[in-house]
Amino acid sequence: MLTYSGWREPTVFIMPGYPLILAGVFSLVGSTSWLAARFFQILVSLAALWFAVKLGTRLGGRPVGLLSGMLVAVYPPNLTAPCFLMTEVVFTCLLLVSLVSFAKAEETRRAGWFVLTGFLLGLSVYFRSTSALLPVIFGVYLVLRGYPWKKMLVDVSIMGVVLVLCLSPWIIRNYLIYKQFIPLTVSGGNPFLRGTYLNNKIDEKLPWIEGDRISSDRAQMEYGKKRFVEGFKTNFRAYLRWYTIGKFSDFWGGPYYYRQLTYLPAKWVNMFHRFLLWTGLAGLIAGLWRRKPLPLLFLLVGGYFTFIHMV
Known part of the structure; x- marks a missing residue:
């Protein structure tokens, strides 16, 4: 289910964190209970709520912290x-904890x-x-905040080394199985290729090598690079618009993975989503104007993830 292949087959399609979480939950309850997994994610969501309050309090005091927690709680x-x-719940919590720790x-x-x-x-990786590149973003933030260069390099190196050490079991496992250096995953080719189709309209069969997922992904990456270059050569304005305004609107224009509830129509949720975006952006700009530190950090992290998902 998670790898789009059989569970008996080793894979580098996804990172192993979420399968390990599911395995732990199933082992604890003694069965493959999806209800138990969902209950665990509810608990993680509550933890994320608490860390959102902590970040909000750092941003603007207790009232802002409580407001942040309330908005996170009611966001549909x-x-x-x-x-x-899916990974969203656990990753969101880990990202919030990381931001609190870095602050x-x-x-x-x-x-x-x-x-x-x-x-x-x-x-979180x-x-x-x-x-994976968040230590670099944190380093940029420290420089912009006037942090001493030598101290910044030392502290960013500390974060980077610890991050790599955390990933070392996964890297070693991948080398032992595939005889290749695979630090993360081999699954970027498909989303990159799909992103080269204007307005997400795919009108052809994607490259696929039967029985070899790694080669298939790399073939899709190469074909995506070819489409990217040819697209900008032959239809520059359309591709420029798609890779800027189009993908930005696609990324931020609506809420993620919202399953419509009978008492919360999608139209209302979209309006609330955009209201939060604009008011949140206004608040961050106001915080920058007042020379508060965290708004800059939030904007850099948000900009980083936006760029990554627009490529």
Whole structure:
């Protein structure tokens, strides 16, 4: 289900964090209970809510913290996300914990907090490989905040080394099985190729090598690069618009994985989603104007994930 192939077959299609979580839950309850997995995700969502309050409090005091927690609690996709057996719930919680830890690390400038931040980021990569470069983003943030260069390099190196150490069991496992250096996954070819089709309209069969998922993914990556180059050569304006305005709107224009509830029509949820985006952006800009530190961090992290998903 998670790898789109048989469970007996080793894979590098996804990171192993979520399958390990499911295995732990199933082992604890003694059966493959999807209800138990969903209940676990509800508990993780509650933990994420608490860390959202902590971040909000750091941003603007207790009132902002409580407001942040309330908005996270009532945001409709967060009500339905625990029903989906996907990485979003656990990763969101780990990302929030990482941000709290990093904020404390910047405040105290103690190595221990940077070690903890690197460890938390390493855990988050086990669920979403796109978070692997967050230590670099944190380094950019420290520089923009006037952090001493030498101290920044040391602290970013600490986070990076700890992150790599966390990933070392996965990297070693991949080398032993595939005889290749695979630090994360081999599954980027398909989404990259799909992203080259204007407005997500796929009008042809994608490359596929029967019985070899790694080669299939790499073939799709190469074909995607070819389409990307040819697209900008032959239809520059359309591709430029798609890779800027189009994908940005696609990424931020609506809530993620929202399953419509009878008492919450999708139209209302979309309106609430856009209201939160605009008011949140206004709040971050106001925080920057007042020279508060966290708005810059939030904008950098949000910009990083936006860029990654627009490529």
